[in-house]
Amino acid sequence: MFNKEIYIDRRRKLLSTVNSGLILLMGNEESSINYHDNQYPFRQDSNFLYFFGIDRPGLVGLIDVDANESMLFGDDVSVEDIVWTGPMPSLAQQGSEVGVSKTANYKSVHNYLDKALKAKQHIHFLPPYRPENAAKLNYWLNIPLEKLKDESSVILIKAIVAQRAVKSAEEVAEIEIAVNTTIDMQTEAARLAQDGVSETHIAGVIHGIALSAGGHLAFPTILTVNGQILHNHSQGNILHNGQMLLVDCGAETAMHYGGDLTRTSPVSQKFTSRQKELYDIVVDAHEAAVNFLKPGKYYKDAHLLACETLVNGLKSVGLMKGDTKDAVAQGAHAMFFQCGLGHLMGLDTHDMEDLGEQYVGYTDELKKSTQFGLKSLRLGRQVEEGFVLTVEPGIYIIPELIDLWKSENKFLDFINYDNLEKYKDFGGIRIEEDLLITENGNRILGKNLPRNTELLKPNN
Amino acid sequence: MFNKEIYIDRRRKLLSTVNSGLILLMGNEESSINYHDNQYPFRQDSNFLYFFGIDRPGLVGLIDVDANESMLFGDDVSVEDIVWTGPMPSLAQQGSEVGVSKTANYKSVHNYLDKALKAKQHIHFLPPYRPENAAKLNYWLNIPLEKLKDESSVILIKAIVAQRAVKSAEEVAEIEIAVNTTIDMQTEAARLAQDGVSETHIAGVIHGIALSAGGHLAFPTILTVNGQILHNHSQGNILHNGQMLLVDCGAETAMHYGGDLTRTSPVSQKFTSRQKELYDIVVDAHEAAVNFLKPGKYYKDAHLLACETLVNGLKSVGLMKGDTKDAVAQGAHAMFFQCGLGHLMGLDTHDMEDLGEQYVGYTDELKKSTQFGLKSLRLGRQVEEGFVLTVEPGIYIIPELIDLWKSENKFLDFINYDNLEKYKDFGGIRIEEDLLITENGNRILGKNLPRNTELLKPNN
Structure with missing residues (x-):
C-alpha cells in the first residue's frame, strides 16, 4: 500500500x-472455482485499489462529492472467525x-444509496465486469442488468481515465518491479526452451517465479510453439528443435501493478535462416515504433509506422509487394499482423479496458477504425x-486466414500468395516491451532483456 | 476424457x-479477474464434467428423462474466431x-426450457455456486435468485451423490495420478524448507510442479509457518530455524481429479523435542483412524477415535487431563483440534460440497452435530x-481460542491452562493422507511419502 496521502490526493x-453527486466504487468479491468455498486467488478491483488501496474482498467505497467525504463499507470478522483466520485488522x-x-458495515450501503436516490443525488458508478457486482448494482439502484453499462457514468469514467493514464513516480517504480520479475520469467523460459521439454513445464516454472516474487501473474501466460494462434492458452506440446517458442507473460506485484513482455526464441540453439529473416523484420518494426514515440x-x-516497416521487410523476402503506404492504408499487412501495436498498462495489463476503449485509447475527436487489423488497436490517441x-x-502466419483471403482474391496486388503458401507452417513471432513516455521521448522499463537473435539464449 | 461409454453409462x-422430468446441468463460464477479457484459468463444473465430460466454457447439458435423450447446448466458433483461436472442434x-x-446453439436452451415448463415437465437443477449461472437460472426458470437453492432438486442431488461418491477404477487411477504429483510437491516443499527461504518461493515452485504435470492446483495452497491459522492463505513469511512449515496442497490432473495432502516439517533439520512430542501424537491419531476405516x-x-487418541497424547504431555471419553464427548479436545477429520475427495477436493453436506456427508438418519468441532466434520456417514x-x-494451538475459553472458564476439568499458556507460540501440525476404501479395509493412495519425524527431510 502507498502512503495514505497518495490515496487522499487521488480521491480529492x-x-x-466529477463535481457533484455520489461516486460508488465496488470492491471485488471472492470468485468460486468449482464450489463455493474453493476460490480463485482474490483480485481486488483496480479502480477500488487506485482510490482506496485496501486489498480484501467484500468492500464498497463511496465518495460523496457533495459532502466532500469518503466512506468504506464492509464487515469485520467475528471472534469466531478469528479462530480460523488469525487476527485481522478492522475496517476502521x-x-x-x-x-x-x-x-460502516456492508449492509448499510443499501440504506445509504436509498437515501441518496430519494434525495435525487446522482450516483456515479462504473460498468461492472463481475456478475455478482452487476447483481448488486441491479438490486441497490433498481437498474436492469442489461442497462447497467449504458447507465454507468461517463463523467466518472473520463475522470478516472485522466487520472490513471498518467503514472506517478511511485507507480512507475512499482511497475518496474513487475517488469523486472517478468524479465526473470522470460530469461528462464528461454533457457528452458530445449528439445523435448514440454510447454507446461516451462509455464509452471515461470509461474513459480512470479509467485515467488510475492505476487501473481498479471494475466494467464501465453507460452506456445504455435505463436500464430493469437488467443492461445493451451500448453500441451513438447518442444522440438527447429521450432520457435513464443512466451507472452507478466508478473504482478503484491500491489497489483503488472508487467507484460513477449519474446520468441528458438528451441534449438539458433533460428533457422528463414526464422531469422522474419524475426529481424519484427525487430525493425519494434525499433521504428520505439524511436517514434x-x-x-x-x-x-x-x-502505422510499425506496419509499414513490416511491409517493407515482407517485400524484401518476397511475401508482399506493391506500394508500402497503399498496402497499409488498405489493410493488406493484416495478413501478417492482425492486431494492434500495443496498449496502456498499469494496474490492469490492458489498463482500464473495461471503462471502454473509446475513453481509454481514443478521444471524442479520434474514433477507432473498423478496418480488420486497426479495429484491434486498443490505443490510438496522442501519448x-x-x-x-x-x-x-x-x-503471424495463420493458415486459416491465408485460405480465407486467397479464396476471396483479397489483396492480390500486395500479397504473394504463392510464396506465402510455403510459409504456412512457419508459426508466429512477437516482440514486446513496456515503455514509459518521458518528457522528451520514452524509456524501456526494466533491466536489459536481449531482443536481437544472437543474445536470446545467453546461457547456451 | 474417458471413453464415451463411461459417460453414456453415467447418464443412463x-x-x-431420477425417473421423470428434465435434468439441467449447467457448465461453467469464464470468470473475469480485473476486466472482462482477463480471465482466471477456466474450470468446468464438476457435475457437468462427470456426466458430459467436455471441458470448455459456455455449455449446458440436458437429460430429458421422459424422452430418454441427452442434449448439449453451446455455440461453435466462427470463421473470424478461428483466426484468433486456431481450429476448434465443433460441439457436434x-x-x-x-x-x-x-x-444446438446456446440461445435455444431458453426455448427448450420454456416448452418444458409449459408442458409441466419438472426441471431438476442443482444449487448454483457461480453468480452468472444463478442469473441464468433466474431468467430461464423465473425463480428469484434467493429461492434457487431451496427449489433445486433433492432427487437429483441424491442421485448424483450416490453415483459420484463411489469411485470407479478409472477414477481411482486418475486420482492417484493427482496424488502422486501432490507427493512430488510435498517432497520438494520439505526439501526447500530451510532457514531464510520465503513461503512464497516454496509456494511458487510447487505450484509450478502442478502446472508442469499438465494440470492445475486443486485448491489454493496453504503453506505457512503459522499452521495454527486454519484458513490461512497469506504467504508473506521468511522461514527460520526452529519453526515448522505446514503445507496443505493438491494437484489436479488435466481431467480435474485432485489430490489433497498435508505435511508439517521442521525448518531446521530436526523437530525440537516439544515439536516431536506433539507431532507423534498426531501420527498416532492418524494411524488410529486409518486402521479403523x-x-x-x-x-x-x-x-472420535482420532480425537480420543489426541486427548490421550495431550494428557501424557500435561496439556489435558480427566477422562478421555468424557473430554471428547463434551468437546474439550476442540481446543486443540477444532475441525473435522476429513472429507470425501474426487472431482472436487471437498467432493460435491455444494450439493449440501446433509446429502454428501450425512444421511436422513445421521444428522450433523452442532457442537464446536463436530459441526466442522464434513463427513459422518458409513463409508x-x-x-x-x-x-x-x-x-492447532490458537492463542485467541485459549484466551476466549480461559475467560469463560471453559473445560477447566479437561484443559491444563497453566501449561497451555507456555505453548501459545507453538503453531500447528497437520498430517493428511488420501484413502481409498477397499473391500476389506482401505489403501493409502500414491507412492510413499514419509509421515514419521525421521524421514520427513530425506535429502538432508
Whole structure:
C-alpha cells in the first residue's frame, strides 16, 4: 500500500473533476472455482485499489462529492472467525491507513444509496465486469442488468481515465518491479526452451517465479510453439528443435501493478535462416515504433509506422509487394499482423479496458477504425508524459486466414500468395516491451532483456 | 476424457434414478479477474464434467428423462474466431466423443426450457455456486435468485451423490495420478524448507510442479509457518530455524481429479523435542483412524477415535487431563483440534460440497452435530467400498481460542491452562493422507511419502 496521502490526493482530484453527486466504487468479491468455498486467488478491483488501496474482498467505497467525504463499507470478522483466520485488522484500522475515517458495515450501503436516490443525488458508478457486482448494482439502484453499462457514468469514467493514464513516480517504480520479475520469467523460459521439454513445464516454472516474487501473474501466460494462434492458452506440446517458442507473460506485484513482455526464441540453439529473416523484420518494426514515440505523437501513427516497416521487410523476402503506404492504408499487412501495436498498462495489463476503449485509447475527436487489423488497436490517441504502454509488433502466419483471403482474391496486388503458401507452417513471432513516455521521448522499463537473435539464449 | 461409454453409462444410471422430468446441468463460464477479457484459468463444473465430460466454457447439458435423450447446448466458433483461436472442434464433434448426438446453439436452451415448463415437465437443477449461472437460472426458470437453492432438486442431488461418491477404477487411477504429483510437491516443499527461504518461493515452485504435470492446483495452497491459522492463505513469511512449515496442497490432473495432502516439517533439520512430542501424537491419531476405516464403519467414529487418541497424547504431555471419553464427548479436545477429520475427495477436493453436506456427508438418519468441532466434520456417514476420502488430524494451538475459553472458564476439568499458556507460540501440525476404501479395509493412495519425524527431510 502507498502512503495514505497518495490515496487522499487521488480521491480529492477525482472529487473535484466529477463535481457533484455520489461516486460508488465496488470492491471485488471472492470468485468460486468449482464450489463455493474453493476460490480463485482474490483480485481486488483496480479502480477500488487506485482510490482506496485496501486489498480484501467484500468492500464498497463511496465518495460523496457533495459532502466532500469518503466512506468504506464492509464487515469485520467475528471472534469466531478469528479462530480460523488469525487476527485481522478492522475496517476502521484499514480505512485509517488510506485516510478514510468513516466506515460502516456492508449492509448499510443499501440504506445509504436509498437515501441518496430519494434525495435525487446522482450516483456515479462504473460498468461492472463481475456478475455478482452487476447483481448488486441491479438490486441497490433498481437498474436492469442489461442497462447497467449504458447507465454507468461517463463523467466518472473520463475522470478516472485522466487520472490513471498518467503514472506517478511511485507507480512507475512499482511497475518496474513487475517488469523486472517478468524479465526473470522470460530469461528462464528461454533457457528452458530445449528439445523435448514440454510447454507446461516451462509455464509452471515461470509461474513459480512470479509467485515467488510475492505476487501473481498479471494475466494467464501465453507460452506456445504455435505463436500464430493469437488467443492461445493451451500448453500441451513438447518442444522440438527447429521450432520457435513464443512466451507472452507478466508478473504482478503484491500491489497489483503488472508487467507484460513477449519474446520468441528458438528451441534449438539458433533460428533457422528463414526464422531469422522474419524475426529481424519484427525487430525493425519494434525499433521504428520505439524511436517514434514521445509526448504529442499519436500511438496510431506508431502503429502505422510499425506496419509499414513490416511491409517493407515482407517485400524484401518476397511475401508482399506493391506500394508500402497503399498496402497499409488498405489493410493488406493484416495478413501478417492482425492486431494492434500495443496498449496502456498499469494496474490492469490492458489498463482500464473495461471503462471502454473509446475513453481509454481514443478521444471524442479520434474514433477507432473498423478496418480488420486497426479495429484491434486498443490505443490510438496522442501519448503523454507518464503513460506506460506496450509496443508489441509481430508476424503471424495463420493458415486459416491465408485460405480465407486467397479464396476471396483479397489483396492480390500486395500479397504473394504463392510464396506465402510455403510459409504456412512457419508459426508466429512477437516482440514486446513496456515503455514509459518521458518528457522528451520514452524509456524501456526494466533491466536489459536481449531482443536481437544472437543474445536470446545467453546461457547456451 | 474417458471413453464415451463411461459417460453414456453415467447418464443412463442418473436417468433411471431420477425417473421423470428434465435434468439441467449447467457448465461453467469464464470468470473475469480485473476486466472482462482477463480471465482466471477456466474450470468446468464438476457435475457437468462427470456426466458430459467436455471441458470448455459456455455449455449446458440436458437429460430429458421422459424422452430418454441427452442434449448439449453451446455455440461453435466462427470463421473470424478461428483466426484468433486456431481450429476448434465443433460441439457436434465433442458431443459425439461423449455419446451425445443432439446439439444446438446456446440461445435455444431458453426455448427448450420454456416448452418444458409449459408442458409441466419438472426441471431438476442443482444449487448454483457461480453468480452468472444463478442469473441464468433466474431468467430461464423465473425463480428469484434467493429461492434457487431451496427449489433445486433433492432427487437429483441424491442421485448424483450416490453415483459420484463411489469411485470407479478409472477414477481411482486418475486420482492417484493427482496424488502422486501432490507427493512430488510435498517432497520438494520439505526439501526447500530451510532457514531464510520465503513461503512464497516454496509456494511458487510447487505450484509450478502442478502446472508442469499438465494440470492445475486443486485448491489454493496453504503453506505457512503459522499452521495454527486454519484458513490461512497469506504467504508473506521468511522461514527460520526452529519453526515448522505446514503445507496443505493438491494437484489436479488435466481431467480435474485432485489430490489433497498435508505435511508439517521442521525448518531446521530436526523437530525440537516439544515439536516431536506433539507431532507423534498426531501420527498416532492418524494411524488410529486409518486402521479403523473399512466398509460399514461410520466416519464420525473414526473422527472420535482420532480425537480420543489426541486427548490421550495431550494428557501424557500435561496439556489435558480427566477422562478421555468424557473430554471428547463434551468437546474439550476442540481446543486443540477444532475441525473435522476429513472429507470425501474426487472431482472436487471437498467432493460435491455444494450439493449440501446433509446429502454428501450425512444421511436422513445421521444428522450433523452442532457442537464446536463436530459441526466442522464434513463427513459422518458409513463409508463404502470405492469412497475416496482424506484423513487429516491435527493439533492447532490458537492463542485467541485459549484466551476466549480461559475467560469463560471453559473445560477447566479437561484443559491444563497453566501449561497451555507456555505453548501459545507453538503453531500447528497437520498430517493428511488420501484413502481409498477397499473391500476389506482401505489403501493409502500414491507412492510413499514419509509421515514419521525421521524421514520427513530425506535429502538432508
